[in-house]
Amino acid sequence: MSCLHYRETELYIENSRLKQVAEKFGTPCYVYSSSALASNWQAFDEALKSIPHRICYAVKANSNLAILHQLAKLNSGFDIVSLGELERVIAAGGDPKKVIFSGIGKSEIEIEQAIKKKIHCFNVESEAELEKLHQIASRLNTTVNVALRVNPNIDPHTHNYISTGLKENKFGIEINKIIPLGRQLASASHLRLIGIASHIGSQIVKLNPFLSAANRLLDIYLELRKSGINVQHINVGGGLGITYHDEHPPAIAEYVKALQQKFLKHPVEIIIEPGRSIVGNAGALLTRIEYLKHTSQKNFVIVDTGMNDLLRPALYNAWQAILPVELRNSEKRTYDIAGPVCESADFLGKNRTLAVQPGDYLAIDSAGAYGFSMSSNYNSRCRPAEVLIENDKMRLIRRRETIEDLFALEKI
Numbered sequence: 001m002s003c004l005h006y007r008e009t010e011l012y013i014e015n016s017r018l019k020q021v022a023e024k025f026g027t028p029c030y031v032y033s034s035s036a037l038a039s040n041w042q043a044f045d046e047a048l049k050s051i052p053h054r055i056c057y058a059v060k061a062n063s064n065l066a067i068l069h070q071l072a073k074l075n076s077g078f079d080i081v082s083l084g085e086l087e088r089v090i091a092a093g094g095d096p097k098k099v100i101f102s103g104i105g106k107s108e109i110e111i112e113q114a115i116k117k118k119i120h121c122f123n124v125e126s127e128a129e130l131e132k133l134h135q136i137a138s139r140l141n142t143t144v145n146v147a148l149r150v151n152p153n154i155d156p157h158t159h160n161y162i163s164t165g166l167k168e169n170k171f172g173i174e175i176n177k178i179i180p181l182g183r184q185l186a187s188a189s190h191l192r193l194i195g196i197a198s199h200i201g202s203q204i205v206k207l208n209p210f211l212s213a214a215n216r217l218l219d220i221y222l223e224l225r226k227s228g229i230n231v232q233h234i235n236v237g238g239g240l241g242i243t244y245h246d247e248h249p250p251a252i253a254e255y256v257k258a259l260q261q262k263f264l265k266h267p268v269e270i271i272i273e274p275g276r277s278i279v280g281n282a283g284a285l286l287t288r289i290e291y292l293k294h295t296s297q298k299n300f301v302i303v304d305t306g307m308n309d310l311l312r313p314a315l316y317n318a319w320q321a322i323l324p325v326e327l328r329n330s331e332k333r334t335y336d337i338a339g340p341v342c343e344s345a346d347f348l349g350k351n352r353t354l355a356v357q358p359g360d361y362l363a364i365d366s367a368g369a370y371g372f373s374m375s376s377n378y379n380s381r382c383r384p385a386e387v388l389i390e391n392d393k394m395r396l397i398r399r400r401e402t403i404e405d406l407f408a409l410e411k412i
Contacts, residue, residue, distance in 0.1 A: 036282035047256035058275025068092035147195030199237030283368025306339030
């Protein structure tokens with residue numbers, strides 16, 4: 001559910017006017033709702049309260065330190081995919097002992113540092129990674145917790161770029177190799193098999209793919225037990241979708257209830273790795289209209305926000321609601337909302353009906369996940385500010401980059 005709401009003609013997050021946010025901090029500007037963030041995380045925790053569980057927020061969705069700090073205070077764990085994300089979690093007050101390290105390309109330096117920081121577990125994606133982990137753990141004379149990430153070959157019915165559980169995807173270990181690897185790990189001197197894991201994709205809006213993946217994990221768990229291998233946890237991954245347009249994803253409680261029913265009779269901890277479903281609808285991106293451009297083919301709203309600030313529409317052809325920060329009682333027209341970047345793919349929305357004028361502010365809804373975290377300096381553009389709303393208080397949690405920031409690391 002979106003954190004945006006109108007009061008009469010003005011758009012708000014919590015008790016803060018977005019026009020005031022835009023005027024105070026400038027645009028483009030990412031704005032997040034503290035209460036929406038907390039309530040989404042707590043919905044997972046409440047739904048899982050009847051069984052042993054661990055919620056590991058997927059840091060890649062939004063890695064701002066203030067966001068991570070708020071989740072750490074809620075006792076969240078974290079799912080990371082790089083050393084940089086691990087250091088962010090620690091800097092934000094997160095506990096490395098509650099961290100799961102996923103990702104297919106972990107480097108030797110990343111593995112070594114994660115071991116030294118005493119993270120909870122590595123989600124292992126290949127036999128080659130297992131070998132490298134064993135070598136490093138042996139050199140450090142320690143034992144490392146691992147979970148085998150299964151590729152269950154299940155179609156999540158989402159965008160091809162964010163599908164991760166099909167056999168042609170680069171992620172995970174083929175399902176027929178899991179049991180032999182489990183038996184092999186039973187006698188490994190520096191690796192301890194504590195779990196099995198799966199993650200089939202992102203922005204999934206139907207229950208069936210999740211339940212199919214859970215069935216595969218349960219089959220593997222039971223077969224491991226027959227071999228005398230008792231893992232401590234089953235990691236069902238993340239991927240629950242949110243509403244951007246006309247999707248109807250399961251509610252968090254419905255999704256969790258359906259999953260936990262699969263594992264109720266078994267003495268394992270359930271790990272879940274939500275990202276988008278915690279922070280996606282908890283944020284918006286504010287932008288200012290620079291020009292209205294009318295051609296024989298199209299009407300354009302030209303804004304100060306580009307694909308470098310919000311990549312999802314250009315990358316995935318993603319649809320996100322675009323709302324006036326102040327409603328006008330004037331004629332509406334159909335526009336394409338385009339940015340200043342020199343690419344035809346630089347659009348934020350197409351065929352949107354709006355009553356607007358130059359200088360007006362727009363809010364791009366549900367931009368809390370994969371917004372700022374995927375932003376760049378393409379066209380030598382400065383990345384936006386980020387603001388956290390707590391009731392009627394507006395707190396700057398990342399200043400806008402300056403021109404000097406763009407080349408601070410470069411030398412002639």
